[in-house]
Amino acid sequence: MLAFQFPGQGAQSAGFLHRLPEHAAVRDTLAEASQVLGIDVLTLDTSAALRSTVAVQVGLVVAGVATVRALADSQLTPDVSAGLSVGAYAAAVSCxxxxxxxxxxxxxxxxxxxxxxxxxxxxxxxxxxxSEHQLEVVADELARRGVPRAYIGNVNAPRQIVMAGSDAALEALVERALAAGARKATRLEVSVPSHCELLAGATEELIDYAREVPFHTPRSIYVGNRGGRPLHTAQAIRDDLATNMRYTVRWFDALTVMLEMGARVLVEAPPGQVLTDIVRENLPEATAIAASSMAHERLVATVRRRLAVDRH
Known part of the structure; x- marks a missing residue:
């Protein structure tokens, strides 16, 4: 089975939309996005533009859908789609x-x-x-000392956790986590405290907005963010997308479910290969491929070859 995975905010880099493959489906997607939004989307990936959360999130969805369409042109369509955080929107289009x-x-x-x-x-x-538990203990200890609360934002792997909060909360948590034995603790290029209670108010507004957005029964499997489980109805996917900025992303649960359902070849849409590296490090039985790591023709050939091996 073929799975597509779509990265979230933090994966972006300057010029990532300009590095998409020269392909008619990509050009059409860029043109469609520009028309819908009333801007030239190729202006969204400069270093200056990427300081905007809006530019980053829109750009990631454009890159994801452009990749889906280019692969579909070669008859490569996913059995399963999942996206981390804002990547879930491209996954919803994909399915x-x-x-x-x-x-x-x-x-x-x-x-x-x-x-x-x-x-x-x-x-x-x-x-x-x-682990998630160890970081909860650290966050609780700091909160008892009067440091602002930090929250579990993403569980990307059993020992790869993203924390959300204020600069003061994260500065204290990074220092304490390193003292407690963390291998690495770094701030991400994200300027909002995603996936925690701090975004409860914004989530309620997005829920209201989403009521008017038409959703459809998925044609293929969509794996959600909050529970890391397959969602089979339009309403369930609407709820997942409208609320995912408030709740912890259970990405490793989603990956585990995809493999349990039979996914063995996982293609990550641009930019970067954060999700590919998570699979390679934690789930060696699967083949993970970052679309941005090779030319489009080679990507198509590689995916076909890996799927043929998997079927046999």
Whole structure:
């Protein structure tokens, strides 16, 4: 089985939309996005533009859908789609639950709400080498000392956790986590405290917005963020997308479920290969391929070859 995985905020890098393959489906996707949003989306990936949460989140969805369409042109369509955080919007388009134009508008609304709620002074930190429980203990200990609360944002792997909170909370947590034995603890290029209670108010506004967005029964499997489980109805996918900025992303649970369902070849949409590295490090029985790591023709050939091996 073929799975597509779509990265979240933090995977972006300057020029990532310009590095998409020269392909008619990519050009058409860029043109469609520009028309829907009323801007040239190729202006969204400069270093200056990427300081905007809106530019980053919209750009990631555009890159994900462009990749899906280019691969579909070679008859490579996923059995399973999942995306981390904002990547879930591209996954919803990939499985047919959401139209691309509606995804773009909803993502823009989502990002605007997040940016308005926390224009500065907040963000995310990635911690490697400690478990979710260990980091909860550290966060509780710091909160008892009067340090602002930090929250579990993403569980990307058993010992690869992303924490959310204010700059003061994350600065204290990074220091304490390293002292407690973390291998690595670094701030991410994300300026909002995603996936925690700090975004409860913004989530309620997005839920209201999403009521008017048409969703559809997925044509293939969609694996959600909050529970890391397959979701089979339009309403369940709407709820997952509208609320995922408030709740912990159970990414490793989602990966585990995809493999349990039979996914063996996992293609990560651009940019980067954060999700590919998680699979390679933790789930060696699967083949993980980052689309951005090779030319499009080679990607198509590699995926076909790996799927043929898997079938035999």
């Amino acid at each position: 047919g639950a959401l139209q691309f134009d509606d995804a773009l508008r909803m993502v823009r609304k989502r990002a605007e709400l997040m940016e308005a709620a926390y224009p500065s002074g907040y963000g995310l930190a990635a911690i490697s080498g400690l």
